[in-house]
Amino acid sequence: MPAAPKLSKRDATRENILTSALKLFRVKGFEPTTMRDIAKSAGLSLGASYYYFKTKEAIVMAYYDRVQAEHTALAIPAMRKAKDFRARLGVAMHTKLDIIKDDRRLLVAMFRYGGDPDHPLSWFGPATKKQRELAMEIFEAAIGDEKLPKDVRMLAPRLLWTAHMGMILYFLNDRSAGQKKTRALVDGGLDLLVQAFSMSSAPLLQPMVKPIRSKIVKLLEEAELVESSKS
Amino acid sequence: MPAAPKLSKRDATRENILTSALKLFRVKGFEPTTMRDIAKSAGLSLGASYYYFKTKEAIVMAYYDRVQAEHTALAIPAMRKAKDFRARLGVAMHTKLDIIKDDRRLLVAMFRYGGDPDHPLSWFGPATKKQRELAMEIFEAAIGDEKLPKDVRMLAPRLLWTAHMGMILYFLNDRSAGQKKTRALVDGGLDLLVQAFSMSSAPLLQPMVKPIRSKIVKLLEEAELVESSKS
DNA sequence: GTCTATAAAGGGATAGAC
DNA sequence: GTCTATCCCTTTATAGAC
Numbered sequence: 001m002p003a004a005p006k007l008s009k010r011d012a013t014r015e016n017i018l019t020s021a022l023k024l025f026r027v028k029g030f031e032p033t034t035m036r037d038i039a040k041s042a043g044l045s046l047g048a049s050y051y052y053f054k055t056k057e058a059i060v061m062a063y064y065d066r067v068q069a070e071h072t073a074l075a076i077p078a079m080r081k082a083k084d085f086r087a088r089l090g091v092a093m094h095t096k097l098d099i100i101k102d103d104r105r106l107l108v109a110m111f112r113y114g115g116d117p118d119h120p121l122s123w124f125g126p127a128t129k130k131q132r133e134l135a136m137e138i139f140e141a142a143i144g145d146e147k148l149p150k151d152v153r154m155l156a157p158r159l160l161w162t163a164h165m166g167m168i169l170y171f172l173n174d175r176s177a178g179q180k181k182t183r184a185l186v187d188g189g190l191d192l193l194v195q196a197f198s199m200s201s202a203p204l205l206q207p208m209v210k211p212i213r214s215k216i217v218k219l220l221e222e223a224e225l226v227e228s229s230k231s
Numbered sequence: 232m233p234a235a236p237k238l239s240k241r242d243a244t245r246e247n248i249l250t251s252a253l254k255l256f257r258v259k260g261f262e263p264t265t266m267r268d269i270a271k272s273a274g275l276s277l278g279a280s281y282y283y284f285k286t287k288e289a290i291v292m293a294y295y296d297r298v299q300a301e302h303t304a305l306a307i308p309a310m311r312k313a314k315d316f317r318a319r320l321g322v323a324m325h326t327k328l329d330i331i332k333d334d335r336r337l338l339v340a341m342f343r344y345g346g347d348p349d350h351p352l353s354w355f356g357p358a359t360k361k362q363r364e365l366a367m368e369i370f371e372a373a374i375g376d377e378k379l380p381k382d383v384r385m386l387a388p389r390l391l392w393t394a395h396m397g398m399i400l401y402f403l404n405d406r407s408a409g410q411k412k413t414r415a416l417v418d419g420g421l422d423l424l425v426q427a428f429s430m431s432s433a434p435l436l437q438p439m440v441k442p443i444r445s446k447i448v449k450l451l452e453e454a455e456l457v458e459s460s461k462s
Numbered sequence: 463g464t465c466t467a468t469a470a471a472g473g474g475a476t477a478g479a480c
Numbered sequence: 481g482t483c484t485a486t487c488c489c490t491t492t493a494t495a496g497a498c
Contacts, residue, residue: 111346116339188450219419
């Protein structure tokens with residue numbers, strides 16, 4: 001661990017609030033924890049807490065920024081040591097679960113405004129853009145130089161990001177011990193996915209696969225779910 | 232239109248509140264509309280409104296019950312007239328969009344607690360079970376007697392329900408005029424889906440397809456995303 | 463059973479003083 | 481930057497009118 005960087009007073013207070021809030025969220029859940037609880041636990045007034053975090057959800061956002069940074073720091077080096085594509089994908093997904101494993105109660109808040117395009121915390125809005133990009137970089141790295149058709153290569157990071165969102169949704173609802181059902185689903189899902197990738201580039205299957213691939217690409221481009229390749 | 236069924240006073244008042252609330256939600260959105268607004272607009276006291284709807288979300292739930300009933304009433308007869316599987320699927324999806332087309336602002340409230348297993352309005356909870364089942368019955372009917380492998384046949388309604396949830400999520404975020412991007416995505420998506428179904432049962436492809444199918448079934452059963460077939 | 467009126471608990475968010 | 485006071489809201493509750 002590097003010498004703890006001297007935190008400005010501002011950052012120290014922020015950190016203090018964040019830590020207190022996460023502790024409470026983990027124990028009581030997101031909704032039952034009030035900003036008054038958080039302020040008290042951090043030894044601050046309610047107003048001061050709002051000075052640092054404009055909304056309760058903003059605290060969860062700050063937590064999630066940290067998750068993303070941690071995920072990058074953990075997954076990228078570990079993937080370098082992984083022996084193949086399948087292994088890299090496993091690392092990408094499982095390290096994410098390792099990081100959030102105790103935080104099901106608080107992650108629900110992240111899913112709250114996904115469907116609401118008018119909300120600043122929408123999944124597709126600018127407030128969450130950096131998080132999306134960071135996450136997608138990890139999947140980018142997981143693919144690495146795996147040999148894939150160009151269009152599949154282009155789609156893959158977003159596909160993996162979407163699968164990873166689904167994984168988190170399943171994880172939130174997974175009451176099995178240690179969320180082992182999620183772990184199993186990830187492993188089985190990735191096996192299938194890798195098989196699909198390899199089929200997508202198998203030379204013998206190209207006559208059947210290629211027109212399907214281009215239909216998919218066209219559909220997603222028109223839906224603006226991926227950026228158009230010709231622009 | 233059949234002679235308006237005589238509503239009990241209770242039902243008339245409920246209806247009145249619901250109508251007033253929906254009007255406000257459509258104009259102002261879900262969150263900015265207060266129960267006070269709704270009560271005033273319905274010409275009732277705040278207490279009376281709460282007498283009929285315990286929470287603000289309960290109003291949206293009542294709306295969604297109505298959507299489901301309407302969807303059944305609209306889609307089932309229309310599907311009988313449709314000429315084939317693809318057409319029935321198109322009817323199932325597009326009639327849903329027809330019904331909710333002006334209600335993007337209020338449907339966001341339905342997505343709010345989807346990821347939260349502790350919330351009564353969770354997507355997977357008992358409060359929303361009847362809605363899920365009603366929706367799945369429609370997809371059941373859309374499949375009809377289409378010739379499909381037994382395992383695919385079993386999975387298909389849930390697959391379609393999931394796709395339909397994705398459609399709604401896209402729809403909520405679709406700012407194109409008349410949400411025509413959603414319509415196009417549905418059409419293209421269904422074309423691909425039907426192609427996938429037909430490949431799943433094509434005799435020539437069975438050697439390749441069958442092991443994949445059983446892997447998928449096993450995975451979903453273990454994840455309890457479908458009920459086990461052997462029980 | 464249906465409703466009004468009213469109060470009050472409790473929480474998110476903000477204004478403005480220090 | 482930090483605090484107190486305050487606003488407005490959801491929700492619960494109560495007492496009583498019809």
